[in-house]
Amino acid sequence: MPKKKLVVALGRSAFGDTFPEQQKAVKIAAKAIVDLVEENFDIVITHSNGPQVGMFHTAMTEFSRLDSKYTVAPMSVCSALSQGYIGYDLQNIIRTELLNRGIFKPISTLITQVKVDPFDKAFSNPTKIIGRYMSSEEAELEKKKGNYVIYEEGKGYRRIIASPKPKDIYEIDAIKALLDSNQIVIAGGGGGIPVLEQGTTLKGASAVIEKDYTSELLAELVQADILLFLTGVEKVAIHYGTKEEQPLDFITVNEAKEYISDGYFDAVSMLPKVEASIQFISSAPNRQAIITHIEKAKDAIHGKTGTSIII
Numbered sequence: 489m490p491k492k493k494l495v496v497a498l499g500r501s502a503f504g505d506t507f508p509e510q511q512k513a514v515k516i517a518a519k520a521i522v523d524l525v526e527e528n529f530d531i532v533i534t535h536s537n538g539p540q541v542g543m544f545h546t547a548m549t550e551f552s553r554l555d556s557k558y559t560v561a562p563m564s565v566c567s568a569l570s571q572g573y574i575g576y577d578l579q580n581i582i583r584t585e586l587l588n589r590g591i592f593k594p595i596s597t598l599i600t601q602v603k604v605d606p607f608d609k610a611f612s613n614p615t616k617i618i619g620r621y622m623s624s625e626e627a628e629l630e631k632k633k634g635n636y637v638i639y640e641e642g643k644g645y646r647r648i649i650a651s652p653k654p655k656d657i658y659e660i661d662a663i664k665a666l667l668d669s670n671q672i673v674i675a676g677g678g679g680g681i682p683v684l685e686q687g688t689t690l691k692g693a694s695a696v697i698e699k700d701y702t703s704e705l706l707a708e709l710v711q712a713d714i715l716l717f718l719t720g721v722e723k724v725a726i727h728y729g730t731k732e733e734q735p736l737d738f739i740t741v742n743e744a745k746e747y748i749s750d751g752y753f754d755a756v757s758m759l760p761k762v763e764a765s766i767q768f769i770s771s772a773p774n775r776q777a778i779i780t781h782i783e784k785a786k787d788a789i790h791g792k793t794g795t796s797i798i799i
């Protein structure tokens with residue numbers, strides 16, 4: 489019987505905000521991934537990059553102000569940096585976890601570019617949160633640099649950037665070839681580097697793609713059986729964060745659409761996962777989309793927990 493293909497999307501909680509946090513958190517992600525390897529899946533891993541891409545962009549901009557030998561790195565370059573920074577850590581820790589369990593399976597990270605539409609309305613409506621929390625003074629400085637910020641009640645300011653939809657993945661054949669040769673692939677990190685096709689050139693766009701949507705596109709293109717979102721909660725809930733909070737084991741596509749139109753899912757956190765799940769299971773039969781906590785991956789695959797989006 490052919491092995492089932494699984495696309496796993498690792499959320500922000502898999503990495504934290506700083507390198508020490510990442511080194512610690514990635515061990516939990518590695519355990520989750522190797523549990524899934526032991527379940528005999530072919531696996532593609534995608535991951536978040538919001539805090540990291542913001543960190544690189546701010547750092548490079550600050551360096552360039554201090555010393556003219558440093559130049560500002562465009563956001564697309566910072567996306568590429570974040571793929572390397574996270575992928576390097578992730579692939580090594582997963583490798584160790586595999587070897588510790590006596591499993592010999594190669595794993596590699598692929599710098600991945602994703603096509604976006606230059607006319608995507610998202611370019612004139614920044615929504616994607618990146619970087620760390622800032623004080624009002626830091627936020628003012630960002631605004632002076634021409635960047636956009638939002639205020640989160642009680643938490644502080646954060647940068648926001650355009651987040652166009654992913655249209656195609658340029659390295660998809662390489663991803664498939666690695667999968668076909670029994671390798672674990674980390675690809676589409678941070679939603680992929682957003683690029684605009686200009687003749688024979690791919691020009692980096694000043695944007696950060698939502699990795700949940702890229703995960704779905706990737707799952708479509710590799711013809712995955714399961715799309716698994718590993719995040720910070722065990723189940724999707726309605727009335728989330730209130731006394732009436734109701735965690736859900738299953739959500740049908742029709743229910744999910746109703747919950748979306750009733751505003752139950754936060755636009756920048758849970759909504760993209762639910763939308764991506766709907767898209768994935770609706771576009772071919774016998775597919776599964778599951779959202780759960782990073783420490784519950786194996787249980788969720790066995791139907792013991794998590795929220796499954798079903799037809």
Ligand SMILES: Nc1ncnc2c1ncn2[C@@H]1O[C@H](COP(=O)(O)OP(=O)(O)O)[C@@H](O)[C@H]1O
Nearest residue numbers: 499500536719720721724725728753754757758
């Ligand atoms: N309706 C909801 N049900 C469950 N969690 C929700 C809901 N709305 C918002 N959340 C929050 O969204 C988070 C997931 O979004 P986010 O952290 O952006 O994703 P990721 O883990 O992929 O980075 C959850 O950990 C939870 O705190």
Ligand SMILES: NC(=O)OP(=O)(O)O
Nearest residue numbers: 536537538678698699
């Ligand atoms: N690119 C992306 O979706 O990253 P986050 O999950 O950190 O927002």
